[in-house]
Amino acid sequence: MGSLNSLEQAKPSRFWRKWLGRELPSADTMGRGFSQIGLNSIRSLIHHVYTRLKRNKAIRKTHGFPVLILDGHEHTSSYLRCCPACLRRRVHTREEERLQYYHRNVVAMLSGQEFPVLLDVEEQRGGEDEVSCALRLGERVLRLYPRAFSVVVADGLYLEAPFFNLFLEHGKHVLAVLKDERRDLMEDAKGLFQYEEPQVQIEGKTKRLLWDIEGFTSWESLGKKVRVVRSLETRTVRRQRTGKEEVETSEWMWATTLSQEEASTETIVKLGHSRWLVENRALNEMVTCWHADHVYKHHPNAIAAFWLTLMFVLNLFRAFVYLNIKPCLRFRHTDLYFARLIFAGLCEGTYRKIPP
Ligand SMILES: [Zn+2]
Numbered sequence: 001m002g003s004l005n006s007l008e009q010a011k012p013s014r015f016w017r018k019w020l021g022r023e024l025p026s027a028d029t030m031g032r033g034f035s036q037i038g039l040n041s042i043r044s045l046i047h048h049v050y051t052r053l054k055r056n057k058a059i060r061k062t063h064g065f066p067v068l069i070l071d072g073h074e075h076t077s078s079y080l081r082c083c084p085a086c087l088r089r090r091v092h093t094r095e096e097e098r099l100q101y102y103h104r105n106v107v108a109m110l111s112g113q114e115f116p117v118l119l120d121v122e123e124q125r126g127g128e129d130e131v132s133c134a135l136r137l138g139e140r141v142l143r144l145y146p147r148a149f150s151v152v153v154a155d156g157l158y159l160e161a162p163f164f165n166l167f168l169e170h171g172k173h174v175l176a177v178l179k180d181e182r183r184d185l186m187e188d189a190k191g192l193f194q195y196e197e198p199q200v201q202i203e204g205k206t207k208r209l210l211w212d213i214e215g216f217t218s219w220e221s222l223g224k225k226v227r228v229v230r231s232l233e234t235r236t237v238r239r240q241r242t243g244k245e246e247v248e249t250s251e252w253m254w255a256t257t258l259s260q261e262e263a264s265t266e267t268i269v270k271l272g273h274s275r276w277l278v279e280n281r282a283l284n285e286m287v288t289c290w291h292a293d294h295v296y297k298h299h300p301n302a303i304a305a306f307w308l309t310l311m312f313v314l315n316l317f318r319a320f321v322y323l324n325i326k327p328c329l330r331f332r333h334t335d336l337y338f339a340r341l342i343f344a345g346l347c348e349g350t351y352r353k354i355p356p
Pocket of ligand 1 (some may be wrong): 082299
């Protein structure tokens with residue numbers, strides 16, 4: 001594996017050069033190759049695609065901000081197969097207690113307007129939690145993509161001082177879901193919200209009551225004032241089964257370092273919700289349509305290499321579909337249709353090269 005600092009000098013490895021222009025190698029060869037490939041060679045390809053997209057102004061801002069989203073994902077678990085990098089946990093079943101092996105990673109992606117741009121992934125190591133893994137990923141993303149984003153949006157799990165401070169030190173802002181883990185901050189905010197008249201916002205069938213107060217100092221370990229935004233949302237939905245209309249209520253709270261001058265209450269709500277939508281789109285699609293969770297070769301390097309390769313391929317594929325194909329043709333078909341078309345073209349090209 002090459003050093004992370006030498007990423008810029010990294011070039012597609014010998015494995016790729018050998019692979020390109022020849023017929024497809026066997027599954028075993030692919031597995032062996034992915035076990036040995038330098039992860040930075042794939043990262044350099046992702047960086048290259050990002051640079052081209054950025055230069056062509058294809059990465060749009062989300063509600064006025066270039067946004068980085070970090071999210072954790074458990075991508076495989078097994079009672080039987082394991083490798084030295086497997087995480088372990090005891091699972092209590094009805095009959096017995098069993099040792100389960102699993103892998104978890106944290107994915108970094110840019111929330112583009114039309115499609116998310118996947119930047120990097122980091123595997124969680126034994127003995128560390130998801131936030132420590134995200135910190136390692138965050139440091140690398142800050143080094144490789146220092147100007148790609150100005151706001152980091154994350155789940156409530158990331159409401160930790162070291163995580164916030166890492167990005168604040170580099171002049172970035174952070175926005176995370178406020179959960180019970182920060183009880184002091186939450187109770188302070190809820191106490192003050194009682195005395196503030198909420199703003200009312202209506203968007204389609206959704207009505208939002210919004211509270212927004214800044215200058216909270218109750219999160220002592222952060223050593224910085226934060227702003228808290230609360231959104232109480234009611235939405236009328238018609239149930240398919242009964243045909244009756246029902247009112248759904250949900251409550252959201254976010255803690256952020258963005259001031260009221262820098263971002264309006266509405267922007268904070270939109271940024272907070274966009275995380276959920278982008279994550280769903282990026283990770284759900286990777287898993288459901290592209291089999292990101294499948295372990296082709298149970299080897300720590302191969303697992304990360306497959307994820308990075310898929311990220312590179314998806315960025316290229318989405319850039320092709322959303323930037324190259326005219327909207328009138330794109331709207332007539334699903335992404336999967338174009339994927340199958342490309343696959344058919346690749347197969348045709350490959351089999352033509354094999355002598356009869
Ligand atoms: Zn493993």
